[in-house]
Amino acid sequence: MLNLILCEFAKIKRQKFILFSILAACLFPIPMTVLAGKDRMDFTGLFNLALFFGDFLLLPCVLSIVTCILFFMERENGSLKNLLPIPVSRTEMAFAKLAVILVISIIYSVAGLGATMIGGVIIGSIYWHQIPAKLGLSVVMGLLAFLSTLPVLIAIIRLNKSAIFSILLAAVYTLVNFSIAYMMGNLPPDHILLSALPEPIVMRWWAGFGVERTPENFEMIRPYLISGAVCLRYFLLLTAICIPFIIWASRPQED
Amino acid sequence: MNEIIIETNHLTKVYGTQKSVADLSIHVRKGRIYGLLGRNGAGKTTTMRMILNLTTPTAGEVKIFGEDVRKNGKRILPRIGSLIESPGFYPNLTGTENLRIFARLRGVPNRQAVENALGVVGLPYQDKKLFAEYSMGMKQRLAIANAIMHDPEVLILDEPVNGLDPIGIAEVRDFIKRLSTEQGKTVLLSSHILSEISMLADDIGIIDQGVLLEEESLAELDRKNSRYIHLAVSDTAQTARLIEQSLGTTNFHIEDDHTLRLYDLDIATNALVRLLVENGIEVFEVHTQNNTLEDYFKRITGGEGIA
Numbered sequence: 323m324l325n326l327i328l329c330e331f332a333k334i335k336r337q338k339f340i341l342f343s344i345l346a347a348c349l350f351p352i353p354m355t356v357l358a359g360k361d362r363m364d365f366t367g368l369f370n371l372a373l374f375f376g377d378f379l380l381l382p383c384v385l386s387i388v389t390c391i392l393f394f395m396e397r398e399n400g401s402l403k404n405l406l407p408i409p410v411s412r413t414e415m416a417f418a419k420l421a422v423i424l425v426i427s428i429i430y431s432v433a434g435l436g437a438t439m440i441g442g443v444i445i446g447s448i449y450w451h452q453i454p455a456k457l458g459l460s461v462v463m464g465l466l467a468f469l470s471t472l473p474v475l476i477a478i479i480r481l482n483k484s485a486i487f488s489i490l491l492a493a494v495y496t497l498v499n500f501s502i503a504y505m506m507g508n509l510p511p512d513h514i515l516l517s518a519l520p521e522p523i524v525m526r527w528w529a530g531f532g533v534e535r536t537p538e539n540f541e542m543i544r545p546y547l548i549s550g551a552v553c554l555r556y557f558l559l560l561t562a563i564c565i566p567f568i569i570w571a572s573r574p575q576e577d
Numbered sequence: 578m579n580e581i582i583i584e585t586n587h588l589t590k591v592y593g594t595q596k597s598v599a600d601l602s603i604h605v606r607k608g609r610i611y612g613l614l615g616r617n618g619a620g621k622t623t624t625m626r627m628i629l630n631l632t633t634p635t636a637g638e639v640k641i642f643g644e645d646v647r648k649n650g651k652r653i654l655p656r657i658g659s660l661i662e663s664p665g666f667y668p669n670l671t672g673t674e675n676l677r678i679f680a681r682l683r684g685v686p687n688r689q690a691v692e693n694a695l696g697v698v699g700l701p702y703q704d705k706k707l708f709a710e711y712s713m714g715m716k717q718r719l720a721i722a723n724a725i726m727h728d729p730e731v732l733i734l735d736e737p738v739n740g741l742d743p744i745g746i747a748e749v750r751d752f753i754k755r756l757s758t759e760q761g762k763t764v765l766l767s768s769h770i771l772s773e774i775s776m777l778a779d780d781i782g783i784i785d786q787g788v789l790l791e792e793e794s795l796a797e798l799d800r801k802n803s804r805y806i807h808l809a810v811s812d813t814a815q816t817a818r819l820i821e822q823s824l825g826t827t828n829f830h831i832e833d834d835h836t837l838r839l840y841d842l843d844i845a846t847n848a849l850v851r852l853l854v855e856n857g858i859e860v861f862e863v864h865t866q867n868n869t870l871e872d873y874f875k876r877i878t879g880g881e882g883i884a
């Protein structure tokens with residue numbers, strides 16, 4: 323399996339994937355730094371803002387492009403007829419490709435932290451002692467953002483359309499997710515969407531520890547909060563449901 | 578009788594309403610080169626794809642080393658090297674990088690395998706040129722290198738010399754021939770060019786519109802189709818004796834009581850007729866058959882001009 327993953331990385335040589343994702347990761351921290359400078363925000367505020375927008379609004383779109391390239395590569399260049407007689411199983415290959423997407427998601431998230439640190443230095447507020455914890459959080463959020471994107475990846479892989487179409491699809495999916503997570507307070511805590519969609523789930527977990535709050539503020543959001551264990555269970559279930567569908571979607575539709 | 582390595586039994590593939598391969602049963606024997614000959618669209622590629630388990634047959638089965646490929650592909654496929662249709666590689670990688678990926682996936686232990694394979698097809702090792710920048714012939718050479726890299730026992734090559742220049746064609750032909758004669762590899766190759774097949778193959782299968790028209794050894798096919806003098810006479814036994822004694826050749830074949838085929842074309846027809854008539858044999862018909870394999874191929878596929 324490791325072999326297959328290494329091969330997937332070898333296949334994308336010269337495609338500037340990593341560079342592209344790092345550049346994309348810097349997209350949000352830049353305006354956020356300006357915003358933070360104006361509003362006298364501290365480093366934690368800046369980090370949360372950049373992570374929130376970067377990982378849960380932009381990253382799914384970035385991952386949709388990466389998915390298109392990775393999953394459609396063999397269909398485009400006709401190398402499947404050289405791979406299958408090796409033999410390589412289609413399922414294992416789909417897993418290897420997902421692993422590459424996960425790694426890129428985490429690289430993006432960590433690069434976002436890097437950009438935010440530069441922003442922090444610029445606005446004159448950076449808490450060095452928090453960096454290890456924030457690094458850990460960035461990795462976890464990279465993972466969760468990837469898992470949150472899985473449902474739309476099924477559609478992208480199955481429909482096998484252009485990159486533009488795929489990004490649009492991912493953008494619509496993410497916007498719905500993101501808006502609901504963002505305006506969570508406007509919905510009752512037991513609203514079905516807050517328990518069904520992945521991004522609101524992440525927010526309901528993250529909101530409990532990510533931000534320093536006044537007691538009355540905490541009381542207000544309290545009914546929305548979920549524990550890490552619940553969040554973990556949700557994502558395990560989501561993954562268990564999505565992976566078989568992705569494998570199904572990556573099979574050729576006719577032969 | 579040689580052991581059969583690849584065997585298809587009533588193999589059929591239907592696309593939509595069209596039967597691309599129909600009830601095809603071929604037998605590829607160990608250590609021999611089997612040429613699948615057919616015009617464009619005859620079903621050669623489809624057959625090979627089914628043999629390699631790349632497409633599911635509509636009916637029938639494929640046995641390689643006596644085992645069903647659909648069931649035991651994991652065990653059988655690593656022993657095969659293949660090249661199907663146009664070469665399919667990663668355009669953003671060099672030839673060497675491409676082969677390294679396939680070598681790694683195959684688990685080829687020999688570190689020199691990639692370099693050797695490239696050497697065999699005359700491509701430079703660790704060249705900077707990307708596959709996207711390769712010429713047609715270079716792409717084809719890379720595909721051949723990929724097929725032989727892991728030193729397989731069986732090679733399945735779909736139009737292996739497609740796109741190669743004449744020198745390249747001769748090189749690849751020699752190479753395939755050597756694989757068979759020196760290393761005892763079994764080769765199944767396809768072509769729409771008869772001369773190509775007749776230069777290489779030991780056995781030939783002729784396929785047209787998905788149907789196998791003929792399966793024979795090249796020698797047998799040659800015998801059927803070489804040029805000969807067709808003689809219709811009153812007594813073939815006596816004729817045979819006369820030819821043997823007076824003309825000193827035994828290169829003929831008695832078809833029946835009244836017809837005989839003389840394969841020795843050095844004999845002048847007038848002298849032959851005179852000899853027979855003078856010895857009291859009545860001659861009804863004498864003509865030279867110019868059936869080349871190509872005519873034969875055209876005739877049995879029912880078409881003109883083979884591209």
Ligand SMILES: Nc1ncnc2c1ncn2[C@@H]1O[C@H](COP(=O)(O)OP(=O)(O)OP(=O)(O)O)[C@@H](O)[C@H]1O
Pocket residue numbers: 577592597615616617618619620621622623624769
């Ligand atoms: N994926 C497919 N879908 C529909 N029809 C197909 C498909 N693949 C092949 N065919 C049809 O099957 C027939 C045989 O095609 P095949 O590629 O096997 O021929 P071939 O003998 O390899 O020809 P060529 O010499 O041109 O390579 C053709 O009529 C072709 O149109």
Ligand SMILES: [Mg+2]
Pocket residue numbers: 621622623662735
């Ligand atoms: Mg073909």
